[in-house]
Amino acid sequence: MHLLQGEKVTMSFGGLTAVSEVDFYVDEKEILGLIGPNGAGKTTLFNLISASLKPKSGKITYEGKNITGMNPYQICRLGIARTFQTVKTFGSMTAIDNVRVGALFGQPEKPSSAQATKDAIELLEFVGLSKNTYSPARDLTLANQKRLEVARALATKPKLLLLDELMAGLNQTEVAEAMDDIRQMRAEKGITIIMIEHVMKAIMNVCGRIIVLNYGKKIAEGTPQEIINSPTVIEVYLGEQSNAGSK
């Protein structure tokens, strides 16, 4: 049984089919990459999994249970957490309060306030934000706000984490750090990850398997090696001349 599985998941906005009959799955402790040109339906797929949107048709199961049509907070408490393409931190709240919200509300079993604070401090340390514990989230740099979102997501003790363009806008060093963080999340916390990413270096290095979307359809799926050598993917996304693997 797969941890998460989608069958013929379809979503349309008016006449536009954003996600069209996409089949996907992710297994426990896997890191799955989701790539494709802008407007390919990647974020829409995340929104469908995390229940921001309800699919027009198709079925999503998590641990064998049908989760289609649930509410976002229920999805979160089941163990699926996410971050956002454009950061959505709680701006005027301190970093630690941002994380405490996740700890207090996102877990199936409610922790005590003291426990939530303790977890939050640990997680801020894990993502490297100890120095900013009591700063308002909006005062943090973009990279740090993204880290904060990861900490907030981790505070809900997820089994599956959806990372939406975590590395967009980060510099080389920050990308390298983020890659380490992702590997560490899987290694230390046993978290399964699906990541949307345009930074090819990161995708190729971190993911075990990649799904490529284009115009809402799945056009390729396979290991990073298979993907960079796939003629279809090169044509629609990577481009003829690109040497994506070593970018």
Added chain:
Amino acid sequence: MNLKEINWKKYSLTGGIPLLIVIFLGIWPYIGPTYYVTLFTYFLLYVTMAIAWTIFSGTTGYISLASAAFYGLGIYAAALFGEKMPLIFVIFIGGAASFVLAFIVGSITLRLRGIYFAMFTFGLVVLFKEVLLYWEITVKNIRGYFVVIETNNTIYYYLFGICVVTVIIAYLLKRSKYGLALQGIGENEEAAAHTGINVTMVKILTFALSSFFMGACGVVMATKMTYIDPQIAFNPLMSFNPALMSIFGGIGNLYGPAVGAVLFTYIQEKLMTGSLKNYYMLIFGAILVATILFLPNGLMGLIQNVWKRIKGVKRAPTTG
């Protein structure tokens, strides 16, 4: 030494000053002149309304203009049940009716955002007024009701009690984990939902809770009115006042709405009774526009900024 200072400050703000205010308000009807007791009744009313409004709208950012509907429902509860049972029961009936109404309205409308929510909630006030007017004129054939009168002191102390309960509940709520949830919703609702907060339920229940206190206020104030009809009970000013007072005072903490309500009520009273009474609305409007333009965080925000600046000036020479 620093530690002592902080402790003193914390103690005085959370315990000392409020306690002194409560004691003062408790004995005020015995020491104050009648005019000022009545003025203080209005202070208590508007502080309660403003804080009740802030419980929901201040934290979540959903600007509700339905306050008059809940307040008016309380007034009608007093008109219908005032003769049949003691006031304290009627207060609960009025509060509960408002709670239920807010729960229903919230379930339907809290998916609306921004100006749409504000407009709908205001529409609710007008709807209630018009439907009741129609019903009283065409079906009941008698417009309005008489309400049992209470003494000024009874009204004062009931409002005082409701005010204290509202402030305590607002304070506890703000400190609880639900306060954190409300704040999160106000900051970013989508993120809050994906962080495990049952956004809809938290919003609806808080909206209903804040309406309970507004309904309770309506019941007590009705006993001051002798006669009520839909025009009196559902006066739109009761929707705008709590919102404007809170914004005027600053919605960042509980002091803001309270200070805003007292100052606002006082200015209103002075303008309406003084030699400027013909210009009351004009001056009032100017003050409001100025507040919204120049004091985005309200009076308390201004005080905090000035305080920071004074402290900054003090510090600058020592570091330089």
